[in-house]
Amino acid sequence: MTQKNLELAVGAFVALGIAAFFLLALQVSDLTSIGDERGYRVTARFENIGGLRVRAPVTMGGVRIGRVVGIELDPQTYEAVVTLSIDPRHDQIPTDSSASILTSGLLGEQYVGLEPGGMDSYLSEGDVLRLTQSALVLEKLIGRMLTNTAGD
Amino acid sequence: MSAILARLGRAVLEQLTRTGRAALFFLSLLGALSFMIRRPGLLVKQLYAVGVLSLPIILVSGLFVGMVLGLQGYANLVDFGATSSLGTVVALSLIRELGPVLTALLYAGRAGSALTAEIGLMKATEQLASMRMMAVDPFQRVLAPRFLAGCIAVPLLAGIFTAIGILGGYLVAVEQLGVDDGAFWSQMQAKVQLFADVINGVVIKSVVFGLVANWIALFEGYEAQPTSEGVSLATTRTVVYTALAVLGLDFVLTALMFGAW
Amino acid sequence: MATVRGLTFRRGDRVIFQDVDLDIPRGQVTAIMGPSGTGKTTLLRLLSGQVRPDAGRIEVDGICVHELNWRELYQFRKRMAMLFQSGALFTDLNVFDNVAFPLREHTRLPDRLLRTLVLMKLEAVGLRGARDLMPAELSGGMARRVALARAIALDPALILYDEPFAGQDPISMGVLVKLIRTLNDALGLTSIIVSHDVKETAAIADYLYLISDGRIVEHGTPGALDRSHSPWVDQFMHARPDGPMSFHYPAPPYAADLLASPSA
Numbered sequence: 001m002t003q004k005n006l007e008l009a010v011g012a013f014v015a016l017g018i019a020a021f022f023l024l025a026l027q028v029s030d031l032t033s034i035g036d037e038r039g040y041r042v043t044a045r046f047e048n049i050g051g052l053r054v055r056a057p058v059t060m061g062g063v064r065i066g067r068v069v070g071i072e073l074d075p076q077t078y079e080a081v082v083t084l085s086i087d088p089r090h091d092q093i094p095t096d097s098s099a100s101i102l103t104s105g106l107l108g109e110q111y112v113g114l115e116p117g118g119m120d121s122y123l124s125e126g127d128v129l130r131l132t133q134s135a136l137v138l139e140k141l142i143g144r145m146l147t148n149t150a151g152d
Numbered sequence: 153m154s155a156i157l158a159r160l161g162r163a164v165l166e167q168l169t170r171t172g173r174a175a176l177f178f179l180s181l182l183g184a185l186s187f188m189i190r191r192p193g194l195l196v197k198q199l200y201a202v203g204v205l206s207l208p209i210i211l212v213s214g215l216f217v218g219m220v221l222g223l224q225g226y227a228n229l230v231d232f233g234a235t236s237s238l239g240t241v242v243a244l245s246l247i248r249e250l251g252p253v254l255t256a257l258l259y260a261g262r263a264g265s266a267l268t269a270e271i272g273l274m275k276a277t278e279q280l281a282s283m284r285m286m287a288v289d290p291f292q293r294v295l296a297p298r299f300l301a302g303c304i305a306v307p308l309l310a311g312i313f314t315a316i317g318i319l320g321g322y323l324v325a326v327e328q329l330g331v332d333d334g335a336f337w338s339q340m341q342a343k344v345q346l347f348a349d350v351i352n353g354v355v356i357k358s359v360v361f362g363l364v365a366n367w368i369a370l371f372e373g374y375e376a377q378p379t380s381e382g383v384s385l386a387t388t389r390t391v392v393y394t395a396l397a398v399l400g401l402d403f404v405l406t407a408l409m410f411g412a413w
Numbered sequence: 414m415a416t417v418r419g420l421t422f423r424r425g426d427r428v429i430f431q432d433v434d435l436d437i438p439r440g441q442v443t444a445i446m447g448p449s450g451t452g453k454t455t456l457l458r459l460l461s462g463q464v465r466p467d468a469g470r471i472e473v474d475g476i477c478v479h480e481l482n483w484r485e486l487y488q489f490r491k492r493m494a495m496l497f498q499s500g501a502l503f504t505d506l507n508v509f510d511n512v513a514f515p516l517r518e519h520t521r522l523p524d525r526l527l528r529t530l531v532l533m534k535l536e537a538v539g540l541r542g543a544r545d546l547m548p549a550e551l552s553g554g555m556a557r558r559v560a561l562a563r564a565i566a567l568d569p570a571l572i573l574y575d576e577p578f579a580g581q582d583p584i585s586m587g588v589l590v591k592l593i594r595t596l597n598d599a600l601g602l603t604s605i606i607v608s609h610d611v612k613e614t615a616a617i618a619d620y621l622y623l624i625s626d627g628r629i630v631e632h633g634t635p636g637a638l639d640r641s642h643s644p645w646v647d648q649f650m651h652a653r654p655d656g657p658m659s660f661h662y663p664a665p666p667y668a669a670d671l672l673a674s675p676s677a
Contacts, residue, residue, distance in 0.1 A: 003193075006196060013199070014308060016207075020312045021311045024350050277499055279504070285490060286494075286563075
């Protein structure tokens, strides 16, 4: 194996490896959605966020428009304060839209779904969503169902 | 009874001194790396020996592992009507675990054992000693190039293994089993995270495994008894110890990266 | 050229050398001989600084070998060469590259000059035509000659030979014998040969040291040792099977051993 052939083979090998990593990064992973942090931030307060986690998607009508970027507990009101980062392209969301915590599929991960309101003013950086629907907690659901049927 | 305890004690002490020597060996390797800047030709030659020549086994194994994952995943998901998640299953299994781990194990068997045998033989035929007598440091001339080449090769091989595995899974899932093409890729893209999965999994794990695999391979060769028996024993030790180390480290790294802490 | 005073070296419990004194004169061939296993190779290692003595002083060219630090030792080793028992050629390089190795590592000679030098060294050992062969294709004797060419590549002042004649056929032996002596005289080298081949070594050595049990039993010119009155030296020099070094390993009396009943 002459020196030149050797170097060629090694170069091809390294190129193949780098190409593989590019494939993994671009085709396989969620690289294209990394730039979410450029969006504008709004907050929403929930009584119970259930299994919602940071980086969970924010959707409207099923279409992904942003991500959850922060979850905190308000020490005064004991509410969960969720910070959403919304893609700046979607800048016409009415200020009276509601945010609900929904589950994708039956057993899937939880996400925030926005339902549009009717106001003419739109959400911008720092706004707060007033209408929220907390996550459904299974135990409370069952409890309510039992008391309901018991009352019949 | 006391004889057994004495033997145990002796074995433990021997292991400890051996581990100490291994640590010193590693430091010597690091110290000799700066020499590589002046002699890139040595690195190229070794990259060929451990990297390019390991490609066939990595490509074939990766393809088959990916295809098996496709088949097995399908068989398990079809009962839940969740075959659209097959892409995710195949990709995550390979990226987080099978890619780096299997690559490291295959590498140990193919290239690691070859390195050990080569160094052991050089020691047995006094080539290393004669190099020292010619005022050439074997660490700089022989060991460091092989170490650096190996540490570069393993992550590349792991990436190739993973990529071709995913392609293999795709072939089986979409071409053969009829899973929807779009669902395969889009679900995967939604679930596989660049930093949490790919970087953590394939990149970091394979870098760590590569370091360990090459360190063990070169150390065993360097410490081998200069007889044919000694070299064969050293080669076996390389494969076994690398396998144990890789699997143990895999547990630790997985717990750190993916554990629900 | 080299002096050894009061050398003591132990390996574990075994005493390899006990209070040994040696003088290696410059420009001559000095041989260190003795039965197998007396640590002759270890002596070469001590001289070249590969191992350190437990006590005593080893000086080569006025420099105390075992007091050098790592870096100084490497500098020092450029002036000496060692021929290993098996030749120790680098199996992945051909003959030419093997001989060129020390030149490429330690000098920045242009390719043409390097080639000339390598061919000259190969010519000196009579193997210039074998320059493209791989070590695996060489016979044992040829491999040793190539190793010798490599050893003189940097024109050392001192050469150490570790059992150069072991296991060679008569013709190769003759070639090596001639080479060692001729090179020593032609290049003004100092040579130290460690061997147990009495006939060949005595033929070319200027001075002999006989070592046994970690001590110098006797030393002198080959002629003087040949005529020595010591029975041990006589046995060694004339290859007698029995003498002070007994033929029989210590054992109980023969008749008693044969007639003894096996233990119950």
